[in-house]
Amino acid sequence: MRYSTLLLGFLIGFLLSCNQNPVQKTIHNLDKEKYTGKIIDMHMHTGLPHEIPAGTPSICRPSPCEGDGHATVDPKELLEKTLAAMEEYNISKAFLSGVDWSAVQTWTEKAPTRFIASPFILKADNNQLDQLREKYSSGDFKGMGEIGTQLNGIPPNDPSLVPYFDLAEELELPVLIHTLGIGPYMPHFRPSAGNPLLLEEVLINHPKLRLFVENAGFPYLEEMVAMMYQYPQLYADLSTITWVIPRQTFYDYLEGLIRAGLGKRLMFGSDQMVWPEKIGAAVEAIDQAPFLSTEQKEDIFYNNAATFLRLKNTVEGQIN
Numbered sequence: 085m086r087y088s089t090l091l092l093g094f095l096i097g098f099l100l101s102c103n104q105n106p107v108q109k110t111i112h113n114l115d116k117e118k119y120t121g122k123i124i125d126m127h128m129h130t131g132l133p134h135e136i137p138a139g140t141p142s143i144c145r146p147s148p149c150e151g152d153g154h155a156t157v158d159p160k161e162l163l164e165k166t167l168a169a170m171e172e173y174n175i176s177k178a179f180l181s182g183v184d185w186s187a188v189q190t191w192t193e194k195a196p197t198r199f200i201a202s203p204f205i206l207k208a209d210n211n212q213l214d215q216l217r218e219k220y221s222s223g224d225f226k227g228m229g230e231i232g233t234q235l236n237g238i239p240p241n242d243p244s245l246v247p248y249f250d251l252a253e254e255l256e257l258p259v260l261i262h263t264l265g266i267g268p269y270m271p272h273f274r275p276s277a278g279n280p281l282l283l284e285e286v287l288i289n290h291p292k293l294r295l296f297v298e299n300a301g302f303p304y305l306e307e308m309v310a311m312m313y314q315y316p317q318l319y320a321d322l323s324t325i326t327w328v329i330p331r332q333t334f335y336d337y338l339e340g341l342i343r344a345g346l347g348k349r350l351m352f353g354s355d356q357m358v359w360p361e362k363i364g365a366a367v368e369a370i371d372q373a374p375f376l377s378t379e380q381k382e383d384i385f386y387n388n389a390a391t392f393l394r395l396k397n398t399v400e401g402q403i404n
């Protein structure tokens with residue numbers, strides 16, 4: 085009798101202590117301060133890589149969904165709103181690409197220290213390579229990509245892309261590639277052409293390539309982890325998935341990457357195209373992740389990109 089009473093007491097105590105944990109966790113999360121340090125945005129565009137026909141469904145997934153699609157299409161307004169958001173969220177640098185190279189130049193001239201200018205590559209074109217070489221030697225471009233040939237159904241291991249990777253490796257350029265399962269609603273886009281395992285030949289043949297993968301290959305988590313384990317030079321950004329997919333789905337994916345021990349190679353990006361208000365949404369999605377420590381946030385928002393870009397500065401150093 086006495087033992088069963090003791091056992092019952094123990095059980096009640098245990099259950100009560102279990103119940104307290106979620107409460108304590110919530111309070112702890114509310115106590116976490118908002119991130120105010122510097123940010124590097126590794127994924128930004130001067131516009132969309134394609135026209136949006138009238139009636140195109142909203143960009144968010146799964147579609148149809150509500151609350152998106154208010155595009156800022158006037159180029160001047162888009163630049164102004166983007167710079168205002170960068171100011172508001174303390175974004176000191178952004179890896180910027182556009183299909184229209186003159187737009188990239190306009191943005192870079194407006195804020196020369198803010199942007200790492202880069203061409204958006206939708207299609208491999210050998211004639212483009214000479215022009216590109218000139219742009220790199222003049223200093224107009226400092227990065228390569230987004231390489232977005234997957235949007236046209238062309239996977240990263242297509243032979244037509246080899247000269248681009250050769251050039252990027254030779255010039256030691258940071259390279260962003262779209263190799264994942266989601267993309268814009270374009271007629272030739274194929275999720276199957278975005279499996280991160282398709283990067284294997286590229287990385288073997290270009291061991292010095294400074295490559296980072298958009299959205300950490302979402303939703304190919306296992307494949308991405310395998311690639312990042314095998315190729316320690318491979319980095320990834322967390323960009324569009326901060327705002328186009330359900331929040332919990334993003335957190336599940338990010339937590340998978342963090343648990344796999346990859347927190348030192350994940351970099352913040354907004355994937356601003358014609359939705360500058362998504363810059364803030366992207367920052368807040370990461371800042372509010374309940375499982376990230378302050379140090380992990382500093383790494384994602386700034387330190388990992390500083391290492392990848394060879395800036396050799398940390399958020400604690402507070403440099404440009």
Ligand SMILES: [Zn+2]
Binds near residue numbers: 127129230355
């Ligand atoms: Zn993009």
